[in-house]
Amino acid sequence: MSTVLILFCVLSAITLLTAFLTIFSRNPIHSAIYLVICFFSIAGHYLLLNAQFLAIVHIIVYSGAIMILLLFTIMLMNLNEADEVHKPRFTRLGAIVSFCLVCLVLIKIFINSKPIVEYDYTGEDYQSIKVLGKALLNEYMVPFEFASILLLVAMIGTVLLSKKEKLEK
Amino acid sequence: MDSTFVIEKGVFIVVIFALTMLMAMYSTWAERKVAAFLQDRVGPNRAGWGGLLQPLADGGKLFAKEEFFPNTPNRFLFVVGPAIAMSTALMTSAVIPWGDKLHLFGRDILLQATDVNIAVLYVFGVVSLGVYGIMIGGWASNNKFSLMGAIRAASQMVSYEVAMGLSIIALTMMTGTLSLKEISIQQSEWHWNVLYQPLTFLIFLICSFAELNRTPFDLAECESELIGGYHTEYSSMKMGFYLFAEYANMFISSTIMAVLFFGGYNYPGMSWAVENLGVNIANVIGMAALFIKICGFIFFIMWIRWTIPRFRYDQLMHLGWRILIPLAIVNIMITGVVILRSEIAVYLGF
Incomplete structure (x- = not known):
């Protein structure tokens, strides 16, 4: 296995694991921190594709600004399970429908996508x-x-x- | 990739790491000496000549202290906080050009760990991550004063990052590159950016004071209101890491100011020195020149600390959002007009 493939596997494992932990952890602050790690591993994927600018801007915008503001709000609001607002059935239905639509789009993309056999170095400057x-x-x-x-x-x-x-x- | 390249970069990175740590260590000593000088005292003078062994004694003391954990459900995050603060403080030095090149063992050695074409953005990325160490540490302490200190520090840093980024846009409009090495090369022979962009430098300087959480912006550790700020619950070397990271950040931001605005490793007569004394000697002098500039900035930061009192919190936010950001935008517009002055003159029909 080439180094790129090993790096890709490790990064993908981290991305998926932290993404799942973001959804499943009980504490909202832990979720936010897992999401930050997830963003970092996505930036790592960009670096693997030699998109340096995209990787750095991803870190600055998502990890450096958006997630910090999100952490801020969570820390100040002090969310507990006890005072979680009961969501009406209508919004739950809406969430399920939009999730199914996103799934449809993703399935379509996955069917159409072609697997990357190997990373080629063409020498052309794209990034x-x-x-x-x-x-x-x-x-x-x-x-x-x-x-x-x-x-x-x-x-x-x-x-x-x-x-x-x-x-x- | 040949093995000599890996060894060369490895040695270089270890040297820079050791240097950053040494500078941070002796900044603590220098701070006490400068404070003593400004207040007409003697300062540390017992450990070694002029108190030179004082940082070692302090470090030894911190290591020997009891490792105290507060009653917190997040012990892991409590430990991770100072670790993040320290690692982000050390990461920035990777893109800084410490000199042009040395010619040793029959090969040219670039005095820079890596020359990426987005170095300025990399620095901003790492700076924006520094907030995490403070926020996670302050929150995991499970203490409301720590949390308030952390939130103060973080909101201050986030606010001043905006003005800092806007001020740098004016500089990159002039240099046309984001690579720190090219910016250094452009500043050779007195073409220092501070002479062309004094307003940018002023905004950047004020913002870096705020990013460092130092006086006059050290509201994060406002003793009378918040006990010790975000590191109230920390003890032993975890506390030492936070304090040490602050001094490492001070060294790095002085370096960045020297590289971006004060010519980096360039000094008057460098091309003459390269021709007459050889590449090696000229670049060793260049590195020494960079270090003199860095030490000057570190002294300036300490001088400000012991001269100007602390801002009030609303004054701090007012300065950041209502004064520095509009000033930075005006600065960008002026720079744009000056760069395009010939096109504008043609357009207006002069």
């Missing part, structure tokens, strides 16, 4: 920031701008939501 920047701002200019507008709208929405609470006081 450096120069190549990515040119691709984003030339070929994918319009979706890029739309994504930034979406983020801006979300940000303004958050500010408005927090402002409203202040006015009510």
Whole structure:
């Protein structure tokens, strides 16, 4: 077995294990920490594919920002099983339906996907920031701008939501 | 990959690791000496000449102390907290160029553990992970003061990371690269970035004080309000790890400031030295120059600590979100206009 394959197996095992532990652990903080480890192993997969920029940005955005804010909220709210809100049947049904739809999409993807026989080194530069920047701002200019507008709208929405609470006081 | 390459990098990484630890160790001594100097005292002077053996004595004492565990259901996370703090403090040094190259044993040895083209982003990634050590440790202590200290420290670090990232964007717009080695090379012969981007440097400096959790931003360990902050429950070497990580971070952030803004290993007349004295001597002088710059920054950080009192918490958040972030955005716009000035002039019809 090549080193890449061994690394891939180890990383995949960690990813799957921590993903399952995220769902199954009782303590919400433990779940969050398992999710952080899961994100790290996904960044490891990106590195195996030689996507350095993607790996680092994944770590900065998901592990470094989003998960820290999530941990924050969990620590401050002090979630217990006792004061868990009872979820109405309608939302449970919705959750099951959306889960089934995601499963359908995933099954379709898995049927269509082709197995990677081995990692080839072609020598072409796909991943450096120069190549990515040119691709984003030339070929994918319009979706890029739309994504930034979406983020801006979300940000303004958050500010408005927090402002409203202040006015009510 | 040949074995000499692996040995070369291995030796280099061990040397850098030892150096970071040594600098962190003697920063504790230097801090006490600087404090004594600024307050007109003598400082540590019993262990060794001028108290030089004091850090060893402190380390020995910390190792010999009782290992106390609070009544917590998360003993594992309680131990993991300081370990994360220490390892993130040591990880950053992997991408820093300590010098150009040495010519030894008939081969060129690059004085950098790894030259990735996203080194600046790597540094930011590791810095953003430093928060985990504090948060996990503070939460696992099962003590509300520790938790409040950890949350304060984490929210402060997350807030100032935004301004820090925005300030660096202006710098990378000018350099056009994220590789620390190329940034160092661009700054040769007095083209230091601080001369072109003083505002960026100021924002970066203030933010790195906040990231280090040091005065004037050391609200995480505000004794009168929070006992000892997030490490209240820690004792022995676990406590030592937190304190040690702070000094290692101080060394690393001084290094990054020296590399990004103060020319890195470049010194006036380096190309002359390479021609006349040889590559090796010129680069040894270069490394010494980098270390003088680093020590200058470490002294500056300590000087600030013993000069300026602590901010209040709302003042800290006000400074971060209302002053530094808009300032950083204005800085980006000014940099953009200056870089594109000829195109703008053509567009406006001058």
